[in-house]
Amino acid sequence: MICMFSWYSYRMGEELEAEKHVNYILSVEKKKNDFESVVMEHIRINGAYWGLTTLDLLGKIGAVDSKDVVSWVLECQHESGGFGGNIGHDPHILYTLSAVQILALFDKINVLDIDKVSNYIVGLQNEDGSFSGDVWGEVDTRFSYIAICSLALLHRLDKINVEKAVKYVVSCKNLDGGFGCTPGAESHAGQIFCCVAALAITGSLHQIDKDLLGWWLCERQDKSGGLNGRPEKLPDVCYSWWVLSSLIMIDRVHWIDKEKLVKYILDCQDKEKGGISDRPNDAVDVFHTYFGVAGMFSFSFKAKSVSHMQQLDFLSSFF
Numbered sequence: 001m002i003c004m005f006s007w008y009s010y011r012m013g014e015e016l017e018a019e020k021h022v023n024y025i026l027s028v029e030k031k032k033n034d035f036e037s038v039v040m041e042h043i044r045i046n047g048a049y050w051g052l053t054t055l056d057l058l059g060k061i062g063a064v065d066s067k068d069v070v071s072w073v074l075e076c077q078h079e080s081g082g083f084g085g086n087i088g089h090d091p092h093i094l095y096t097l098s099a100v101q102i103l104a105l106f107d108k109i110n111v112l113d114i115d116k117v118s119n120y121i122v123g124l125q126n127e128d129g130s131f132s133g134d135v136w137g138e139v140d141t142r143f144s145y146i147a148i149c150s151l152a153l154l155h156r157l158d159k160i161n162v163e164k165a166v167k168y169v170v171s172c173k174n175l176d177g178g179f180g181c182t183p184g185a186e187s188h189a190g191q192i193f194c195c196v197a198a199l200a201i202t203g204s205l206h207q208i209d210k211d212l213l214g215w216w217l218c219e220r221q222d223k224s225g226g227l228n229g230r231p232e233k234l235p236d237v238c239y240s241w242w243v244l245s246s247l248i249m250i251d252r253v254h255w256i257d258k259e260k261l262v263k264y265i266l267d268c269q270d271k272e273k274g275g276i277s278d279r280p281n282d283a284v285d286v287f288h289t290y291f292g293v294a295g296m297f298s299f300s301f302k303a304k305s306v307s308h309m310q311q312l313d314f315l316s317s318f319f
Contacts, residue, residue, distance in 0.1 A: 045095045053105065096121065130168045145198040
């Protein structure tokens with residue numbers, strides 16, 4: 001896998017510390033009493049998805065016992081059909097997507113009662129086309145993307161009102177070309193990924209002003225080479241995925257300086273112990289390791305690869 005980064009290594013004298021990142025991801029699961037593990041206990045299924053997808057991208061998914069992972073994921077499912085962030089935690093659409101994605105990584109979606117899971121998601125669609133995250137009713141365009149992505153992976157997208165879902169997402173578009181979490185909310189790179197991805201999966205990218213949105217997204221790159229989530233904010237490795245993948249979907253990824261972004265991601269690595277942080281010299285974590293590696297791999301994708309990206313990684317539930 002390291003060979004795909006040979007061009008960047010040649011130009012910069014650096015490389016992705018792939019083996020060290022693999023060892024870091026594998027070590028996290030063995031430290032269940034550490035602070036990082038304890039504070040993530042309620043979102044462990046998201047963390048599992050980030051770590052497992054990192055291993056998959058680096059060609060090391062075989063390093064984990066798939067049977068144990070699948071068994072644990074199924075223990076997180078509720079009678080409603082939805083999944084919690086861990087065993088004994090309440091179901092939410094966020095965790096349900098991660099569960100579906102993990103099973104997809106291992107080609108084990110067939111172990112699910114697909115209609116039961118899809119009915120849970122369908123039941124969260126509101127009259128205006130939006131989606132709630134759970135029974136408590138919070139609405140967010142993240143949940144629109146998650147519902148659409150999950151149902152696409154389950155081949156049950158026809159069970160929701162897609163037209164209304166698309167209309168709601170489009171209603172969250174702003175004058176700057178970006179999207180917010182609800183109509184009128186501030187544009188944010190994470191929300192933009194969710195909305196663009198939802199529109200891509202539903203074949204509705206024509207609803208986007210690609211030049212206007214592309215300009216907003218490429219403006220997220222600052223002098224460090226890193227990307228931020230909105231104006232006047234610090235760069236963060238996670239936006240290497242949110243921004244890059246959005247630019248790829250609208251065919252504007254050539255509008256940013258790729259070399260500077262790659263250097264920024266590489267500078268955020270812990271070159272001794274593995275893992276990637278949000279910014280150089282900060283503490284590493286699974287979340288940023290995943291998005292840093294995913295950002296690096298994004299450079300190998302073309303705009304026509306939307307369906308491949310959906311399969312591999314349409315993708316994350318949190319930001």
